[in-house]
Amino acid sequence: MFAIVVFWVAAGLLAYTYAGYPLLVMAQARIRPRPVRRGEGLPTVTAVMAVYNGAVELASKLDNLAALDYPPHLLDIVVVCDGCGDASEEIARAHRGRPVTVIAHTQRRGKASCLNDGVAAARGELLLMMDVRQRLEPDALRRLVACLDDPAVGVAAGELRFEDPDTGFAASVDAYWRYEKAIRLAESASGSAIGVSGALYAVRRALFPEVPAGTVLDDVYVPMQVLRAGHRVVLESGAVAWDRPSSSSAQERGRKLRTLAGNFQLVALAPWLLVPGLNPAWLRFVSHKLLRLLSPWLLLLLAGASLALAWQHWFYLLAAAGLAAFVLLVALAAAAPPLARLLPVRIAAAFAHMNLFAAQALFTWLGNRRLHLW
Structure with a gap:
């Protein structure tokens, strides 16, 4: 039961982060657009x-x-x-x-x-x-x-x-x-x-x-x-x-x-960003920024739960196979550069690298107090 809860919570948050939230704001932009009133002024x-x-x-x-x-x-x-x-x-x-x-x-x-x-x-x-x-x-x-x-x-x-x-x-x-x-x-x-x-x-x-x-x-x-x-x-x-x-x-x-x-x-510098009443764009900030930082750990939980449940139901076996195929696709792209030009491979490689970097970023922040120096 615990593995099932972990699987669906992780899968749901990942789906919302990378598909649900983008579709939500795109729908808002189409249904309730807020056009900018452009002018011709020339200030200093x-x-x-x-x-x-x-x-x-x-x-x-x-x-x-x-x-x-x-x-x-x-x-x-x-x-x-x-x-x-x-x-x-x-x-x-x-x-x-x-x-x-x-x-x-x-x-x-x-x-x-x-x-x-x-x-x-x-x-x-x-x-x-x-x-x-x-x-x-x-x-x-x-x-x-x-x-x-x-x-x-x-x-x-x-x-x-x-x-x-x-x-x-x-x-x-x-x-x-x-x-x-x-x-x-x-x-x-x-x-x-x-x-x-x-x-x-x-x-x-x-x-x-x-x-x-x-x-x-x-x-x-x-x-x-x-x-x-x-x-x-x-x-x-x-x-x-x-x-x-x-x-x-x-x-x-x-x-x-x-x-x-x-x-x-x-x-850490602006904790008010985490408070809905103080941050007027709280949902957007959490959805666009913070959930992406959580994504690599959600992927690990999803993979672990898929493996634990793989022999209990065909759906979880299919999920585990899909994750394995994703890893193989990224590995093939690294081994055969011409494959990187194909759109599915480009998307898979970008997703894999961004999540790898997001996982490493936590330790970078904790361990590098000179991060602000370029």
Whole structure:
């Protein structure tokens, strides 16, 4: 009896996490959409960017910002160098495309502290938050600003797309990201997303909270604080930032472990996120973030219960065989890279890797107190 309860609870939670919740928000977006009232206002904007040893990419990023389709006198840039040991500071000071304020620290303190410094030095009514690596489309800022013309919107985020996503391990990364974007777009269309991509989002300067030192996921902490203040967090799919996907499991592991461990940290920093009355997006936060952290352990419980019940009923035997086939499919994808291009294999590989990383993230958070240092 106990094994049966474990099986169905684990199966139910997994089904809700990966299918039920996405279908729920997609249905909400279709039945009760909340369109954004876009406008044509052109407020002042300060682009804020924290950099650690970003000399290789910083010059091209500043040129990219200078080429944005936005009036030159309405956009300035703040670059905060976080104890850089390369030429990042010199590159930022030498830039002439847009006005650049450079704040240089001799000691590494982490991205969150640098963002607080950058926002304190900002002059614009809106803040354009981003990372150094991604290339922005020329109209990205205008599209975000148009969304923020709606007084109900506090954060407008862009869409992260991958260059050359169909090769090697990148195929599974892209498959996962397409799934994730569909959920975020549905959340946005039906109310508010609960997180954005740190590669590209704009926020009202008056709403930007002080980010606790050491915070890893500023791109979730800031939107949730804006949501708590009564404003929407929306996604603008036409505002595009281009990135390079991970080319190997090891590279993606480093990125995802930091991000997933940051979710554990986020709850410790802001426990109000777990309280329905205090978190206006409690169900979405739990469904989208926390249940995914629980998923690898639910999969282990499901596998154990399936094996324990396999010889009692054909249904549980079929479930155990299905799990075994899933493991075999992922193993074959690793052994035969051409298979990774097939959609079912891409989905299976992405699901397997994300859950493996989620399991490891708990121990990463518990054991790495320097997680905030990039």
